[in-house]
Amino acid sequence: MSCTNTLTFTVPQHNTLDPLTLAATIQALLNNPQHLSTLPGLSRSDASAPQSSPAPSQQVTLQHAANAMVREHAALGQWEYGSTYKYRSQLQQIINLLGPDRLTTSLCTSDLTNLKDALKFKSKNSLSLPEVDPSWVHDANIEGNIGGETIHRYFNLLKRFIVFCQESKYPLGQIDMSVKLAGQYPSTAHYATFDPTELDAIFTSRVYTTEPTERFRWTPYSYCFWLPLLGVFTGARPGELCQLYAGDVFEESGIPVIRITDRGHQQRLKTDASARHVPIHPQLIDSGFLEFVAMRRREGGRFQPLFPELPYDRRHGHARAASRWFSGQGVNDLGYLGACGLSKGMGYCLYSFRHTFVDRLRKAGVQEMMIKTLVGHTLEDDVTINYGQNFSLAQRQEKLAQLRLDVDFSHITWENYQRLQRLKPHCQKNRRAATPRR
Incomplete structure (x- = not known):
């Protein structure tokens, strides 16, 4: 049995050679490879050596x-x-x-x-x-x-x-x-940590103290109210918070939790260890967070984004607009930080709430592995974590409740903030429709 290979040649349009003669010549050379040595520019050693294309790595x-x-x-x-x-x-x-x-x-x-x-x-x-x-x-x-x-x-x-x-x-x-x-x-410690004085400035500035009787020009989006609070009481990354759905807040074993996940549409995590359930701090409940989530559920069910006014960007996720609001965009826009007497140049940003959360838990004596569990850091370097059961939800709730910020939050309620929103109807703009989970 013989094996036949077919070669295709492209002949110039004005070629003077007879195609049949050209084909016969090529076939003769293929039948007798030793004749290749007679071709100009090809030595006998080249003809006898196995022919192969140069290795790509060269x-x-x-x-x-x-x-x-x-x-x-x-x-x-x-x-x-x-x-x-x-x-x-x-x-x-x-x-x-x-x-x-x-x-x-x-x-x-x-x-x-x-x-x-x-x-x-x-x-x-x-x-x-x-x-x-x-x-x-x-x-x-x-x-x-x-x-x-x-x-x-x-x-x-x-x-x-x-x-x-x-x-x-x-x-x-x-x-x-x-x-x-x-x-x-x-190290990542280049993000500054808020001290009690700076936290007090943030939570007594315009977002949390403006009265409906006052004239104000800023837009009271829901994320402006909730992201600083959620950041400092959950330790979650800004991107994790901005992508939450109403269905990501629920009760488990009688404990209200926030689920950090990538299961939803356009949700993503930094690492596998980032997926976690974070108990909701009592202060968030006192400020009306569960009522806010219930409102979102009424608007679009459990697949309704908590912050539908935040647009999605494939490159930056959902947090870009929120980060710009908080940190500003250059000398002509100092952001919410500027209104609080702080600035991005001092090392402050939305991520600073996460660092503050970790810092305050350490000062409260919470062990490092528990902190890692709460903030979604990998535990693979801690060998003993693989022995026995991981921290229960009740244990996490107990440790989280030890978080103390030495700041007065009594004036902060979602109900009061909604009065500001009614004065600025455009703050309810929906840039992300409710989308079923994958």
């Missing part, structure tokens, strides 16, 4: 490798959509600086040092990395440049890219991975 450009890294991390879920967008942009800036058409074999230690120098001069609003001019040496600390955390992120992203190339069997040059930035890698 011809991989930095751009090709970067694209492969982004696709793999996104496909495997190592980066969420918003993170993929951010890291892809930052990695592309690095590749553009190094040279997208360079081969991975040309990567070397000097690329790490060159990136270190470029990051000192990168401005906050620029989408490119500057090529360093030695004459800039005295301008390394000018205002408007990116901060230390962002510098570390870019630098470590190049190191992760190099590791990806190694794991993908892309050949590299001589690289000393021990090259580091000066100083320690900044």
